[in-house]
Amino acid sequence: MQKDKGVLHNKLHVLRAERKWTQKEVAERVQVSRQTIVSIEANKYNPSLILSFKLAQLFNF
Numbered sequence: 001m002q003k004d005k006g007v008l009h010n011k012l013h014v015l016r017a018e019r020k021w022t023q024k025e026v027a028e029r030v031q032v033s034r035q036t037i038v039s040i041e042a043n044k045y046n047p048s049l050i051l052s053f054k055l056a057q058l059f060n061f
Contacts (some may be wrong), residue, residue, distance in 0.1 A: 013041045013057045030054040
């Protein structure tokens with residue numbers, strides 16, 4: 001995560017691109033909608049703690 005002027009940003013799109021996964025593939029792997037992944041990548045939605053853990057586990061963090 002990168003902090004910029006008090007705003008927390010994520011790098012989900014970078015991690016996803018490194019693995020050549022689509023937003024749909026990530027969404028299916030963590031059992032959410034593709035729109036949820038789109039919103040997280042655009043920093044328009046903060047995932048729940050449970051979803052955050054699922055994403056961390058998916059990307060081996």
